[in-house]
Amino acid sequence: MQAYRASLLRFDAAGQPIFDEDGLLLVGPDAAGRQRVQDAGAFASVSARHPDAVVTHWPGRIIAPGFVDMHIHFPQTDIIGAPSEGLLPWLENYTFPAESRFAEPAHAAEVAEVFFDELLRNGVTTSLTFATSHPASVQAFFEAAQHRSLRMITGKVLQDRHSPDGVRDETEQSLIDTESLIRRWHGVDRLGYAITPRFAPTSTDAQLRGAGELATKYPDTWIHSHVAENKDEVKWARELFPGARSYLDVYQGFGLMRERAVYAHCIHFDDDDRRLMRATGTAAAVSPTSNLFLGSGFFDFEGADRIGCAYGLASDVGGGTSFSPFSTMLAAYYVGREGQTKPGVSIAPSQLWWRHTGAAARALGLEGVIGNLQPGCEADFLVLDPKATPMLARKTARAESLEELLFAMIVLGDDRLVERTVISQASGT
Structure with a gap:
């Protein structure tokens, strides 16, 4: 199991956003060895369910679906x-x-x-x-x-x-x-x-x-x-x-x-x-x-x-x-x-x-496989830095809602916003 702590963006079945300012994403292998999301949500709740998980902390970052x-x-x-x-x-x-x-x-x-x-x-x-x-x-x-x-x-x-x-x-x-x-x-x-x-x-x-x-x-x-x-x-x-x-x-x-x-x-x-x-x-x-x-x-x-x-x-x-x-x-x-x-x-x-x-x-017929960070999804995800550029840092710091935060990244974002891209891999690859 690998655990990642940061703000966490995912979506419910209706396409509505779920955002945990202090979130935890837990990733581990399925029966075939492919890395999948095992748990996701608020840090306090998820960490309590997995007290032995070793946590990688990315402060000030947002974990989002690929x-x-x-x-x-x-x-x-x-x-x-x-x-x-x-x-x-x-x-x-x-x-x-x-x-x-x-x-x-x-x-x-x-x-x-x-x-x-x-x-x-x-x-x-x-x-x-x-x-x-x-x-x-x-x-x-x-x-x-x-x-x-x-x-x-x-x-x-x-x-x-x-x-x-x-x-x-x-x-x-x-x-x-x-x-x-x-x-x-x-x-x-x-x-x-x-x-x-x-x-x-x-x-x-x-x-x-x-x-x-x-x-x-x-x-x-x-x-x-x-x-x-x-x-x-x-x-x-x-x-x-x-x-x-x-x-x-x-x-x-x-x-x-x-x-x-x-x-x-x-x-x-x-x-x-x-x-x-x-x-x-x-x-x-x-x-x-x-x-x-x-x-x-x-x-x-x-x-x-x-x-x-x-x-x-x-x-x-x-x-x-x-x-x-x-x-x-x-x-x-x-x-x-x-x-x-x-x-x-x-x-x-x-x-x-x-x-x-x-x-x-x-x-594409791949719901529950990619495009989200709900349990069962393959662990393809992004680590976003909302302060990647001076204007992004200034604008995102002033966001008063999730919609304002997301829109600031849409308008001002480019490849610099994507700090890392993590790909689900099978064990041994």
Whole structure:
């Protein structure tokens, strides 16, 4: 057993914050040797239940759950901030040329190391991640994640049309490669596989149908794609799939909507789309820095909450402009203002935090595993220093409530706020 004393942030089943100014987190191995939260709460109560625990004290610090990034592209690490007039030109001019290099195993391995360094430096302990159409990119990602004992999800991108040489794949081989990678990596240690059509316009009917068949054959895998990000993209999808009610309905027609299916963006939706998301257990990955950067539009938080469809926050690097969850949460606050119909705070700071931790875990089908610090959760957590910078120290010292404290860290925080990132490891690793 290991015990850590500091202020402690976690969430209840309704997503409401629980904050102990003087808290204690008790971590120990489960039957398989994986480190999990054994107890958590106020120091006086938890320490009384475990009088023999050796306590590591971090005064002035906050222990919080590791962040969960619901949508990010590891091969786009080096194209953050590439200027473009919009999504489709950005893909053509920057994304596809960069991704074509991931056929080279050495390049994929080198970028994977940089990618994980950045995630952990910024406090992200799990991500649902795009690789490229090259199996080498998936191999490199999983090998690096396994070496670091991380809980990570990725998959080979499927794109057999409307894509340039270097990233376009071949229909039958792409599905063979996908199944081979599922069998090799899915469920190994803390790794999970996502069946990953890039987006409907870059896959033929045959490829989408094959992806849906694999999703049925392997129901505990994830499905990961994009939908309704950009108006030009929506128009293109309508032209390519005239029989579908909407862009989202294309995926439903191919059996690609179910629990553990996650679609990035979901901006240009109507209520029927939201009801379809809710009915199928499909979740949205909301990527506000990317949407603002590429001028794609604004996610309708109120619409999602009104209908009751699941969603969580995502950086969408490299369309997104930062690996930092604090940047993502602040951008979500701005976007929430855009669609706000009632006066007051657009999205409560604690709810922004929840959407990047426990709610994201729930949307991924991993509630009770990651994204929280309740007993039973894997022990992925952060040690935050609310005095990491002069302005943070000044502002957090004046916080009169938990919401003010969390918002100060959202607005002023960056990687300097994350003093350390602790990863749950199996005994002997």
